[in-house]
Amino acid sequence: MLPTELLMFKVRAGLVTPRRLKVTPANVALAGQVIATFEDNVGKRRADLDEDLRALEAGRADFKVLRGLAHLLTNGSSTFGTGGDVPPAAVRARVFALAQSGPPSRHRRGQILEQAAAALTRERPLAAADVAELLYADLPDQQRLEAFEPPSPEDLLRRFDLAQAQGMLYRAYSLVITARRNEPARYKQLLQYTKFFGLMLTVEGDATFGFTLTMDGPTSLFGGTTRYGLAMAKFLPALLHATRWDLTASLKPRRDLSWTGKAEAEWLFELTSEDGYVSHYREPDEHDSALESGFAGRFAKVDTPWVLEREVDLVPVPGSVIVPDFRLVHPDGRSVLVEIVGYWRPEYLRKKFDLLRKSGRTDVIVCVSERLNLERAGVDPSDFGERLIWFKGVLPPRDVLALAERLSGGPAPQGADRP
Template structure:
């Protein structure tokens, strides 16, 4: 994402409109030129790269666009490393300690570097040159770090990332965000809810899978102490939302007027027709090897029950529960299966609380015998679900037994 100083937004009344680049020949040429600059800089210092980028910017009016694209390339596609024969701080200590024994001079400097290089060659059992010692002394400074790898994106992908970053920047100063995720494929919901949890966003969820969900998220400016980090967490949710087929959102913003230096209220809306492109993965088919192993074994089991992956959602007050599997019989019967493997006590408490609040009589809980439920404060006597215990692997026959 882009830092605040590289965001370009304009205001139309209370509506905030982030700048988005057209995917045209002009902007594709700029993206290509910048990408080539980074490719040529592989093996060179970050300082050398910055000087080259500064020359490309020149005094053209689109310097902010170039600077923004370069920032995305540098932060998301580059690997900068400290290249030194020894950790720079330790290397400085050895060189300075030896140099302090003699009066400073150019000749003695070269002698000192050569002496340290010889010592390191012996210690590391490989040749270390005086030049490497000199370059390694301050290799930990950002401008001296070496660009060791560059995973070049396609020019249009870079422009899409820039447009997405401009929109994400809107949410840095959000006071509240309301997302309406309309009826969608349940797996898409799960990906969205997973990112809500990953970014530790304070949310309230209402609705169900048949009609959709309304997700209300408190923004950073609604907290007692506004948090830039929390605003970034909300911004990170947007690429995950783009994987949902049909949705809309609205947010209220607190923005500072650059002329009067006063705070004003702004508004921003977005929906699934926005044309933005996500760079997030759609996720793995299974959350764990345990789930994948169970699904593989089910394929070879002789039964009329059909195993379906994450196709049902259980709404509970303020949240939602998404069972791992649904089991469907040709005669119309269906059951939900949730696998509870190895997890920390806080997760277990929340999981079993969800099961109790859901109050479903069609739910099967497969619980690992390795879990210390008593230590986690979990009691099973009031859990409204069928229980299947397993050790290392969950076997289909154990699930079938409790079903029948």
């Protein structure tokens, strides 16, 4: 992300709009120049890179754009290191120890470096010049650009736009997302990221019309810090993988911006899935496990009016949320949820069944592998009654369909599946 001093935005009537860079020939050329500067400095010191970047921005009115692009490349595409086989701290310790034996002089400096080189030689001989270079090689401006993975100029411009949008959330204390029906759904990944970044979440709505996800927390817990806003900013790239959504964030105004005129009580930042931002987070896999992908593949071969949907329902649970693996929908409006439990870790099993019980939902089919040692995990699934399906190896779709018909009040399908 970008530091606060490199954020560019305007505020009108309390609505914040971040700076965006269009993919124009001029902007592509600028991004290409910055990328080329990094490529030319591979193997050189960071101080040399910084000097070249300063020369590139000299006299430019858009120097903050250039600095923002360089910041993203420095922190996202570059690997800096001290180089050499000997840690700089060990070099300093040896040189300073030798320097204690007499008064300093230019001639004696050379002798000390040569003595240190002889003492520190390991896999390859060291020269006095090597020791001099390694002496402070771990300081930030002396580290060398060891590797650089250049993005395309267009990708760098898109990354800049997203970083500016993320920066708008630094001062956020509430984030409301309306996640409309998604195909394919990405709800599970969104929930994983909310937990990963420590965001507190409440959920309202249903799979047919969409969900409202509210992420907020008592600002008194965070005082004047932007810690919670930073977590929301890190979450934003995950949201971009969902296909249809709207976002509204409530922000604490920047009091240091006197040019904004009358001080507002809060600012608002609004974003939608139609705004064209691109995520740099890895796109989630369609299925979490071979069990789920195998079940979906076998279901596709079954002649049935039921439609299998992937992770389109969020089930609120006190203190948490669960996302069933599948939703079965019949053309007449009936629907049931399907949860496949095939993971064996005891703590996972205990948590999974505990959340299923807390949900209070009676329309969830729970499919459990007979390979699981539930007794060892201290789990008793018997209270799920007829909603429970045991399976060996693979989960037969017709067994699930038969139970779906019974739970939803329809007739049982003819025939039986065979693994």
